[in-house]
Amino acid sequence: MLEDEFGREVTGVRVSLTDRCNFDCVYCHNEGLGDTRGPMDARDHEMSTDDVIRFLEVVEEFGVDSVKFTGGEPMLRDDIEEIIRRTPDSMEVSMTTNGTFLPDRAEDLVDAGLERVNVSQDALDEEAFKHVTQSGAYDRVIEGVKAAVDAGLDPVKLNMVVFEKTAGYVPEMVDYVADNDGLQLQLIEFMPELVGKPEWAVDIGRVHDWLAEQADEIEHREMHDRRRYWIGGDSSEGGMVEIVDPVGNETFCANCHRVRVTHEGYLKGCLNRNDDLRSMGEMTKDEIRETFREVVANRVPYYGEYMVEDGDGGWEVNDKYIEAPEV
Ligand SMILES: Nc1nc2c(ncn2[C@@H]2O[C@H](COP(=O)(O)OP(=O)(O)OP(=O)(O)O)[C@@H](O)[C@H]2O)c(=O)[nH]1
Ligand SMILES: C[S@@+](CC[C@H](N)C(=O)[O-])C[C@H]1O[C@@H](n2cnc3c(N)ncnc32)[C@H](O)[C@@H]1O
Ligand code: SF4
Numbered sequence: 001m002l003e004d005e006f007g008r009e010v011t012g013v014r015v016s017l018t019d020r021c022n023f024d025c026v027y028c029h030n031e032g033l034g035d036t037r038g039p040m041d042a043r044d045h046e047m048s049t050d051d052v053i054r055f056l057e058v059v060e061e062f063g064v065d066s067v068k069f070t071g072g073e074p075m076l077r078d079d080i081e082e083i084i085r086r087t088p089d090s091m092e093v094s095m096t097t098n099g100t101f102l103p104d105r106a107e108d109l110v111d112a113g114l115e116r117v118n119v120s121q122d123a124l125d126e127e128a129f130k131h132v133t134q135s136g137a138y139d140r141v142i143e144g145v146k147a148a149v150d151a152g153l154d155p156v157k158l159n160m161v162v163f164e165k166t167a168g169y170v171p172e173m174v175d176y177v178a179d180n181d182g183l184q185l186q187l188i189e190f191m192p193e194l195v196g197k198p199e200w201a202v203d204i205g206r207v208h209d210w211l212a213e214q215a216d217e218i219e220h221r222e223m224h225d226r227r228r229y230w231i232g233g234d235s236s237e238g239g240m241v242e243i244v245d246p247v248g249n250e251t252f253c254a255n256c257h258r259v260r261v262t263h264e265g266y267l268k269g270c271l272n273r274n275d276d277l278r279s280m281g282e283m284t285k286d287e288i289r290e291t292f293r294e295v296v297a298n299r300v301p302y303y304g305e306y307m308v309e310d311g312d313g314g315w316e317v318n319d320k321y322i323e324a325p326e327v
């Protein structure tokens with residue numbers, strides 16, 4: 001297993017399969033890669049099915065045992081079922097999706113080997129959902145979540161970004177997962193670093209406090225040292241709510257064990273960094289091995305080394321990571 005300079009073993013990879021998306025969420029960081037808008041058709045610069053599989057076979061050699069497929073919207077790839085089917089058996093496979101394509105394809109995904117899924121759902125209110133995602137597909141997403149549960153994906157986690165426009169919907173989302181078997185909730189702190197709008201942020205500490213008051217059980221997940229709250233019963237029967245709170249959180253980064261891959265086949269050591277993108281070239285196994293070693297060796301202990309607060313609540317790139325202009 002590869003370990004970075006700060007003692008973090010790399011155990012997982014997150015593969016962005018496309019930067020295309022059928023939604024246009026107002027907050028979208030697109031896994032650190034900018035805008036998702038644009039044509040919906042498959043595009044040449046995306047990694048091919050074979051490239052993705054070759055990459056996974058190489059990182060398996062290094063002991064990586066889990067892969068998350070994400071995007072953009074990963075289900076816009078027609079080959080997602082094939083990719084999952086050909087993923088090395090030793091890896092736990094999950095996917096993060098906006099859910100709109102699950103009604104027709106959840107069973108195929110399970111047949112292909114998908115074990116669990118995260119579906120983004122920011123509210124139980126159609127109007128609020130429409131406003132945040134800039135899409136009218138609320139019914140499809142609700143249907144998609146049901147299809148995922150019915151197909152046997154376990155757990156189905158709902159991803160809710162907590163910010164000014166959604167914070168009021170947190171209590172009913174918590175009740176919803178507590179009342180529905182098979183569902184869990186991830187409350188994701190709004191990350192303004194790459195998208196701006198620091199004024200949208202809400203104090204995630206207050207959400208922790210509110211959950212702690214009513215939780216029957218609280219546990220710490222090793223990954224990112226995230227806290228999990230069990231509501232309406234203990235861990236054997238209650239609903240699980242996890243808080244994902246990376247903003248300005250050194251402990252979160254100190255427990256970060258994964259490396260990212262962009263849809264174009266670049267390795268990326270941190271969601272919030274774009275100065276360290278490394279091409280895997282023609283994606284031969286040797287090139288992949290070498291680039292993977294380099295990107296792990298180049299990781300920062302905490303993204304705040306790279307992005308610093310600008311004094312107005314926003315974030316900017318630390319001067320030392322901005323290359324001096326050539327003279
Ligand atoms: N800064 C940062 N944010 C992360 C990281 N992992 C997850 N997040 C945030 O949480 C969002 C949802 O993550 P998901 O891809 O659904 O899954 P996850 O929570 O990482 O993983 P699982 O719970 O294992 O499924 C991401 O898009 C980010 O906004 C991370 O390593 N760093
Ligand atoms: C970029 S999307 C890609 C996968 C898929 N399209 C989806 O929405 O689930 C992955 C996750 O990132 C979250 N996300 C996007 N922008 C964010 C931001 N600025 N802060 C926090 N989470 C964000 C989304 O809510 C979603 O759960
Ligand atoms: S559905 Fe996912 S990728 Fe698409 S805009 Fe929303 S958060 Fe971004």
Ligand code: SF4
Pocket residue numbers: 224246252253254256269270271272300301302303
């Ligand atoms: S180092 Fe920190 S900000 Fe970067 S990907 Fe890991 S947890 Fe996220």
